[in-house]
Amino acid sequence: MSPALNASITEDDLVAFRDSLARFLDKHAPPTRIARWNQDKVVEREMWRLAGNYGLLGVTIPEAYGGWGGDFRHERIIIEEFGKRGLEGWGVPLHNMIVAPYIVAFGTEDQKRRWLPGIVSGEIVLAIAMTEPAAGSDLQGMRTHAERDGDHWRINGQKTFISNGQTADLILVACRTDRDAGSKGLSLIAVEGSAAGFSRGRNLDKMGRAAQDTSELFFDDARAPAGNLLGGTAGRGFSQLMTMLPQERLGIAAMGLALLERALALTIDYARDRNAFGQALLDFQNTQFVLAEIKTQATACRFFIDACATRLLAGALDATTASMAKLFVTEIEVAAISRCLQIFGGYGYMNEYPIAQIYRDARIDTIHGGTSEIMKVLIARSL
Structure with missing residues (x-):
């Protein structure tokens, strides 16, 4: 159950939010700091508090509880900006998009007033x-x-x-x-x-x-x-989980697309600059065909997610369609990123190249939030 479309939020508002987020990440999450988080295997609490102060946590929480009443469009912007920087390891989408909505949708008034302001400020991190x-x-x-x-x-x-x-x-x-x-x-x-x-x-x-x-x-x-x-x-947990899983699965699909699009952009740049047999890799027809196919797949994924997001904001995204989105996008993501790495050759196997991290990071998307096999079971029930 995603917050409904907030019709008062304009496209200019969304652009301003994206620009603000990009500035925040450029300042507080440069590549050197991201590398340290990867080494430490955790993002320090100070970063959560900074994000809360900047207004990046609990973006869809109503104003009455300290948020500012955004919707799923803001969550996608966060996912996309994180994806551009290799920030998949910072659990803000989990905090914002997956866990907080349970409290907004199902919490008692006392629970909302106890927890939601701290979720917005970064004093409370969710799992x-x-x-x-x-x-x-x-x-x-x-x-x-x-x-x-x-x-x-x-x-x-x-x-x-x-x-x-x-x-x-x-x-x-x-x-x-x-x-x-x-x-x-x-x-x-x-x-x-x-x-x-x-x-x-x-x-x-x-x-x-x-x-x-x-x-x-x-x-x-x-x-x-x-x-x-x-x-x-007591006894409402299963229905609560089933209500929220479509948004979670669509969010995972959106994260998968962000990774895929970053991998594609990096691969195109590499193929343009890397020479073999006297010409750029991008001049070889095989390279062009592979990247053309991946670009087409990524575009199809984006249209599918856009359509699902429209349904979600209208309160009409069903579990079957959300399962289809997660299955379709994440399976393409993993396979296409593997093909991107292949174009890098031996360099793609080196950890100093971002494509290697993207390859590793992508693999979980066909597993968490329900495996691809579980998605097929759910989809098959609609046949």
Whole structure:
């Protein structure tokens, strides 16, 4: 459930937002700093606070709670500007576009007033914990459970592959509040990073997106106040997740397109400058045909995402179409970026060339938010 199109926001407003964001990133996220984040495997908290002060966090949160009431168009601008700079490792889209909307859409008035202002300011960094060691895309196999204990919930279980896991101050934990009720027994409970019984495992060593802290989380009688049950009523977690997944999957498709377009631009520049057998690589017909095909694919992806975004803003994006967008775009993304790397030859295999990082960073997009295989299952149900 994305915030509806804000008709008061003009194209000039969006251009101004993009320009402002670009200036902020040029100043505070130069390549040397991004390289350090990749080395440290985390973006320092100061950067989150800077982003909050600059107005880049919680951009779709209503003004009444400290935001300024943007919509999905702003999220796409953030994704695209991050993509131009190789900033896929900084979890702002997760914070803004994936987790915060749960609180806006389903939170009680008390929850909104407690959490949303801090989400906007950067004082509260968000994560959502669904995946478990034995349950990835299969939410029905979830084992983490919570029991009511007076004015608290006691949560037990384990989550893994949780983005923003080392940094997050507030984590929406998907868990069973009724073990015998199937999908109707799932709930989302917000766990604070300082909660008793909650601990973080290691910052996982990943193939790509090194700056994105991704963690194991442990709940050993972890305590969360009763008022942290999202929406205030147990058993609504599955429907809440299903409502939000179309936007998440469209967002992943948009991130995949941003990576693909950056890879294509870098490859065209390289092919224009690199000579072989007395001529530029771009003068070879094979190179032209490969890049022409990739450009066509990227353009088709953009039109598809544009159409889905229009539906999302109108409240009409269904789960099947969102699954199609994620499947279509991310599969093209991974395959096309591999072809781009091939044009670089041996240089493409060197970490000093951005195409190598893009190649690694792209691979997760056919996996997280539901694997391509799960997308096919969901799409097949509509046949």
